[in-house]
Amino acid sequence: MLIDSHAHIYDEELLPYGGADAVINSMAADGLEYIVCVGCDVPTSRTCVELADKNLGIYATVGVHPYDADTVTAGNLDVLRKLAAHGKVVAIGEIGLDFHRPNSDKPTQIAAMERQYDLARDLKLPTVYHIRDGFGEFYEFAKTRDFPEGAVLHCFSGSAEIAEYYVKKGFYISFSGTVTYKNAVNLKRAAQAVPLDRLIVETDSPYLTPDPLRGKINFPKNVALVAQCLAEIKNIPVSEMERITCENTKRVFGIANGR
Numbered sequence: 001m002l003i004d005s006h007a008h009i010y011d012e013e014l015l016p017y018g019g020a021d022a023v024i025n026s027m028a029a030d031g032l033e034y035i036v037c038v039g040c041d042v043p044t045s046r047t048c049v050e051l052a053d054k055n056l057g058i059y060a061t062v063g064v065h066p067y068d069a070d071t072v073t074a075g076n077l078d079v080l081r082k083l084a085a086h087g088k089v090v091a092i093g094e095i096g097l098d099f100h101r102p103n104s105d106k107p108t109q110i111a112a113m114e115r116q117y118d119l120a121r122d123l124k125l126p127t128v129y130h131i132r133d134g135f136g137e138f139y140e141f142a143k144t145r146d147f148p149e150g151a152v153l154h155c156f157s158g159s160a161e162i163a164e165y166y167v168k169k170g171f172y173i174s175f176s177g178t179v180t181y182k183n184a185v186n187l188k189r190a191a192q193a194v195p196l197d198r199l200i201v202e203t204d205s206p207y208l209t210p211d212p213l214r215g216k217i218n219f220p221k222n223v224a225l226v227a228q229c230l231a232e233i234k235n236i237p238v239s240e241m242e243r244i245t246c247e248n249t250k251r252v253f254g255i256a257n258g259r
């Protein structure tokens with residue numbers, strides 16, 4: 001069994017294939033124990049909570065992606081706080097920094113991340129970070145902060161050294177389909193550097209389809225291809241990698257505690 005620790009199953013790209021319902025209905029057949037459905041803004045965060053409320057196998061995160069950093073107003077933080085009161089909300093995310101395709105300026109993104117980090121600390125929830133071309137700025141943020149509830153660097157895109165630094169700070173490192181790409185030499189090296197008890201896997205469905213399906217729409221079941229790639233990198237059986245990443249995901253998100 002596997003857990004997809006990060007998917008956007010409400011995304012309209014999945015609608016021609018039956019949307020979230022089709023994904024959820026095929027979870028058992030696909031070998032998926034849980035899917036963590038990740039919010040990107042207030043409306044999708046609400047959708048994630050609704051999906052988690054109705055479906056045993058779905059957990060939710062609520063948060064605002066750096067693309068929409070300018071929507072992190074006091075009013076919206078209040079909405080996120082209320083949504084996070086649901087028992088199946090396991091983290092605040094995805095939050096973070098994206099200077100690759102910035103929709104909003106650097107100070108706005110940093111402030112949005114800081115305010116949502118504060119919310120997570122207040123609610124005693126872990127945080128899920130999307131960091132793209134922003135590891136320098138993220139370091140400035142993280143070095144003065146603690147992450148006692150744990151944190152996830154989702155769709156990790158940094159170096160082995162960066163991964164090791166955040167493991168020391170208590171983070172879990174989540175790999176997506178990008179680690180399966182042939183030219184992803186540095187990413188494979190980073191995966192090699194992460195201790196087994198801090199590795200988790202995700203699809204970021206419907207995006208970032210792993211090899212050999214690259215170019216097609218990505219479904220949560222493809223998380224098996226990410227686990228397979230990590231098993232090869234770590235030189236352990238796939239079944240062992242599946243067991244370990246499930247355990248790690250449950251630990252960081254408190255799923256084993258019946259949250």
Ligand SMILES: [Zn+2]
Nearest residue numbers: 006038094204
């Ligand atoms: Zn995502």
